[in-house]
Amino acid sequence: MNEPLLRELVPVVIGILVRRGADFASAEDAVQEALIRALETWPDDPPRDPKAWLVAAGWRKFLDAARAEASRRGRELTVRVEPPAGPAPATDDTLRLYFLCAHPALPSAAAAALTLRAVGGLTTRQIATAYLVPEATMAQRISRAKRRIAGLPLDQPGDLGTVLRVLYLVFNEGYSGDVDLAAEAIRLARQLAALTDEPEVAGLLALMLLHHARRASRTGPGGCLVPLGDQDRSRWDTGLITEGVAILQAALVRDRLGDYQAQAAIAALHADARTASETDWVQIVEWYDELLHLTGSPVVRLNRAVAVGEADGPQAGLTALADVPPDLPRYAAVAAYLHERAGHLEHAAELYAEASRAATSVPERDHLTREAARVRHLLRP
Amino acid sequence: MKYLLLKHYRGGPTPAADWPPMDQWTPEEVDAHVQFMRDFAARLEETGEFVDTQALAAGGTFVRYDGEGRPPVTDGPFAETKDLIAGWYVIDVESWDRAVQLAGELSAAPGPGGKPIYEWLEVRPFLGESPALTE
Numbered sequence: 001m002n003e004p005l006l007r008e009l010v011p012v013v014i015g016i017l018v019r020r021g022a023d024f025a026s027a028e029d030a031v032q033e034a035l036i037r038a039l040e041t042w043p044d045d046p047p048r049d050p051k052a053w054l055v056a057a058g059w060r061k062f063l064d065a066a067r068a069e070a071s072r073r074g075r076e077l078t079v080r081v082e083p084p085a086g087p088a089p090a091t092d093d094t095l096r097l098y099f100l101c102a103h104p105a106l107p108s109a110a111a112a113a114l115t116l117r118a119v120g121g122l123t124t125r126q127i128a129t130a131y132l133v134p135e136a137t138m139a140q141r142i143s144r145a146k147r148r149i150a151g152l153p154l155d156q157p158g159d160l161g162t163v164l165r166v167l168y169l170v171f172n173e174g175y176s177g178d179v180d181l182a183a184e185a186i187r188l189a190r191q192l193a194a195l196t197d198e199p200e201v202a203g204l205l206a207l208m209l210l211h212h213a214r215r216a217s218r219t220g221p222g223g224c225l226v227p228l229g230d231q232d233r234s235r236w237d238t239g240l241i242t243e244g245v246a247i248l249q250a251a252l253v254r255d256r257l258g259d260y261q262a263q264a265a266i267a268a269l270h271a272d273a274r275t276a277s278e279t280d281w282v283q284i285v286e287w288y289d290e291l292l293h294l295t296g297s298p299v300v301r302l303n304r305a306v307a308v309g310e311a312d313g314p315q316a317g318l319t320a321l322a323d324v325p326p327d328l329p330r331y332a333a334v335a336a337y338l339h340e341r342a343g344h345l346e347h348a349a350e351l352y353a354e355a356s357r358a359a360t361s362v363p364e365r366d367h368l369t370r371e372a373a374r375v376r377h378l379l380r381p
Numbered sequence: 382m383k384y385l386l387l388k389h390y391r392g393g394p395t396p397a398a399d400w401p402p403m404d405q406w407t408p409e410e411v412d413a414h415v416q417f418m419r420d421f422a423a424r425l426e427e428t429g430e431f432v433d434t435q436a437l438a439a440g441g442t443f444v445r446y447d448g449e450g451r452p453p454v455t456d457g458p459f460a461e462t463k464d465l466i467a468g469w470y471v472i473d474v475e476s477w478d479r480a481v482q483l484a485g486e487l488s489a490a491p492g493p494g495g496k497p498i499y500e501w502l503e504v505r506p507f508l509g510e511s512p513a514l515t516e
Contacts, residue, residue: 222419224412353404362436370411372404 005050006038007121013054014118015093022062024100025146028118030062036123094119095195098188099158102166103149110145111166112173117142119191120184130179163192164204164260171208182212193247202251203261209244210267213237225367229276241271262291281311298325302334314341332358333368340375349375383432383473384480386487387503390439392464397499400492410493417490425472425483436468471507480504 010031017027034057038050047053070076101115113131116122122130128138171185189205217231226232248264266287273279288304291297301324309317317338324331336351352372359365403411425431442457459465470487474480484502492498 222416224415349404353402356404357439360438365436366411366415369403370408370415373406373411374408376405377407 002050003039006035006042006054009051009054010035010121011094011097011119012051013058014097016055017058017062018093020059022066023150025150026062026065027058028146030065031058032117032123033061034058035121039123092195094191096158098163098192098195099160100149100152102158102163103152104159104162105148105152106145108166108169110141110148111162112170113138113142114145115163115166115188116170116181116184120188122179122184126179130173130181160196160198160201164200167192168204168208168260171211182208182215186212199251199254199256200258200260202247203258203264206244206248206251207260207264207267209240209247210264210271213240213244213271219363223363224370225363227367228270233274233276236271241268244268245271257290257294259291259294262287262294266291279310281307285311298328302328302331306334306337309338309341314338318342329358329360330355336368336371336375345375345379349379382476382480383471383507384477385503385505385507386470386472386480386484387505388467388469389501389503390465390467393501393503396501398492398496400498406493410491410495413491413495414498421487421490422470425470430472430474430479430483432471432473434468434470437466439465439467477506480506 013034014024014027014031017030018024022030031054034054037057038054042050097119098115101118102111106114109131113127116127116130117124124139124142125135127142128135131138133141167185167189170188171182173181175182186205186208189201189208193201193205213236214228214231216237217233217235218226220226244264245268248261248268251261252265266284269280269284269287284307285304288300288307291300292304302321305317305320305324308320318335321331321335321338324334332351332355336348336355339351340348349372352368352375356365356368356372359368400406403414406414422431422434440458442455442459444453444455447454472480472483474483481504484504488500488502489497490500
């Protein structure tokens with residue numbers, strides 16, 4: 001069965017049901033049920049016209065639910081049983097779904113889940129697996145989100161910034177179990193880029209592609225973390241890099257810079273270096289300056305200190321670090337790295353150990369513990 | 382039957398061996414230890430006994446209700462003397478003996494010089510969800 005095709009049809013079919021008079025929440029539920037049915041039956045009995053099958057099955061599920069609801073309330077069913085012909089659905093329907101599912105009124109975790117279901121065509125179970133929560137929890141999260149946005153019109157201009165943030169969050173969840181959220185986020189960003197003409201959408205897509213290109217090299221044997229400088233660059237996906245760079249360049253010439261484009265530019269400069277020592281750190285610092293100008297974010301300031309350390313030497317990096325609030329996550333890790341390069345090994349080892357205690361993930365903690373051990377070993381071989 | 386194997390940052394009986402903190406091991410010793418932990422989980426999955434494993438950060442605080450309309454009271458960071466949980470495995474095994482056996486294996490994780498660290502692990506049975514049929 002062609003599952004990717006099936007999933008691409010989900011937002012289209014939701015759009016069709018809404019045009020036929022279903023409200024978004026019911027249409028979305030109906031299509032989810034039809035999707036689960038399709039996943040069960042299509043492998044043995046593939047339909048000739050998958051879209052028509054899904055529309056028919058979704059509409060039937062919707063009517064069943066509407067009838068049950070009407071009888072529960074002792075009312076007449078107000079939706080016509082025979083669907084009106086209706087205008088051909090526009091691709092705008094899908095774009096509106098992005099805006100609705102990632103509505104600013106929703107908490108980001110709920111927006112991500114709803115987007116993955118209604119736009120991405122994932123089942124509740126798949127989303128639950130990906131986020132490592134029970135299926136009932138995820139189902140509840142999604143239905144609460146739908147109640148929250150109930151009654152919001154589907155045809156209002158949405159907040160693109162929120163949509164991009166949600167896709168970025170999904171991308172960063174990465175990979176656990178059998179659902180690849182990073183790949184899914186890329187698919188959704190690709191689709192969004194085709195529906196809009198915003199350089200920042202292209203910027204986000206380019207950023208994802210350039211990061212994704214390095215994924216295989218980012219973990220070593222047994223899942224340990226491999227930092228950028230130590231990665232085997234022959235394992236980088238040159239196809240994704242080429243595509244990401246082309247998308248970024250086309251966006252940059254539009255001359256409407258935003259932070260995703262700037263981040264993608266930094267990722268592109270890393271991707272461009274055949275060895276770590278060939279990295280154009282001077283240009284990377286310039287992009288961090290742009291990014292800092294755009295966002296004023298302390299996290300950017302922290303990453304900039306690393307780049308300054310590479311471009312102008314560790315002492316300059318430490319000076320740049322002096323402007324960064326020390327309570328920031330990863331501050332100790334960055335400080336450790338710069339102090340090690342500056343030759344302050346004793347201090348660097350202590351900072352690596354401190355950073356490992358402050359780490360927010362197991363691979364990061366293990367990596368930093370190992371770095372502390374490595375530097376201590378340099379001191380006392 | 383489900384059991385919790387609790388790892389502690391501190392607390393529990395007096396350590397059977399006095400190892401330095403992990404950041405003072407050699408990088409190879411750290412690698413071997415981390416690898417052992419991964420293999421342990423993988424082995425449990427293979428035998429169909431694995432349920433869950435999680436690690437906890439050392440930071441955190443105590444929290445309690447402080448009356449209507451008042452924000453919760455916090456008491457933290459944790460005192461140096463507090464028993465501190467580092468993480469756990471949840472296993473689903475045939476018997477108490479099997480749980481103890483697995484905890485023993487986990488406690489043999491390699492430390493400096495590749496020697497077992499003899500870590501104390503706390504083994505706790507879960508209370509079941511449904512009452513046993515006694516009628």
